[in-house]
Amino acid sequence: MYEYIKGAVAEVAPAYAVIDAGGVGYYLHISLETYAAVEHAAEAKLYVHYVVREDAQLLYGFSTKVEREVFRLLISVSGVGGNTARMILSTYSPHELQGIITSGNAVLLKNVKGLGLKTAQKIIVELSGKLAVLGADAAGDAPLAGADGGCFDEALAALVMLGFARAAAEKVLRAVMRELPRASVEELIRAALKRL
Incomplete structure (x- = not known):
């Protein structure tokens, strides 16, 4: 529409x-x-x-047609709704997701909050070969911006908004910031999502 x-x-x-x-x-x-x-x-x-x-x-x-197409492919899988698909795309870029599905790495895919092993396996089986729609557009990386207190607060607020416990999110974010001191807000959130 x-x-x-x-x-x-x-x-x-x-x-x-x-x-x-x-x-x-x-x-x-x-x-x-x-x-x-x-x-x-x-x-x-x-x-x-x-x-x-x-x-x-x-x-x-x-922001891109590629991301929308991947979202539509994800929600075509039985058991994957809009919020789960959005969470998958918040954890992995379309390019990373293509690599995970191509390699059949269900364990890595189930790291997404709210996604179990069976659903992760179902996504891999049903979308194998279908992610060929991704071209070079899928590999865009965000520039580094330097993590500071504002980035930490913004990333923490985002994780809490996504349903994670504040204490757990804060602990993981502090660990991520020690490893990636120059990370942008998006990079902080992505790294934290992979650990929560």
Whole structure:
């Protein structure tokens, strides 16, 4: 129904963005990949996946068509909903996910919060060969920005918003910051998600 929404970034957090397009604020659920692309932008164009359920109408936003396509492939797997797919894309970039699925590494995939071994194996079986849609676009890396107190607080808030216990998230983030002192907020969150 909607291909993309383009407009001013009214509000952005690691789990959502509000895009003001034509005087209407669209609330879009986003991954950390998309968050990194729009967190400092004044204006953004997000490709949309629209979900209509009995109890809700949801918009998922993606900074690239590749990320949206991977999201759609993930939700085509029985047992994987929008939030689980978003969590997978917050933990692994489309390029990393392609590598995991190609190598059949279900153990690595089950490290995603809320994903069990059986579902991880099902994703690998059903999406093997289908991720060939990913081209060179899937391998974009975020630049380093230097982690400071603000980055730590922002990463901690994001992890708490994603449902992790504050104490556990704080402990893991401190360990990550010791290992990656110049990491951006997105890199801190990705590394923490792989350990939680």
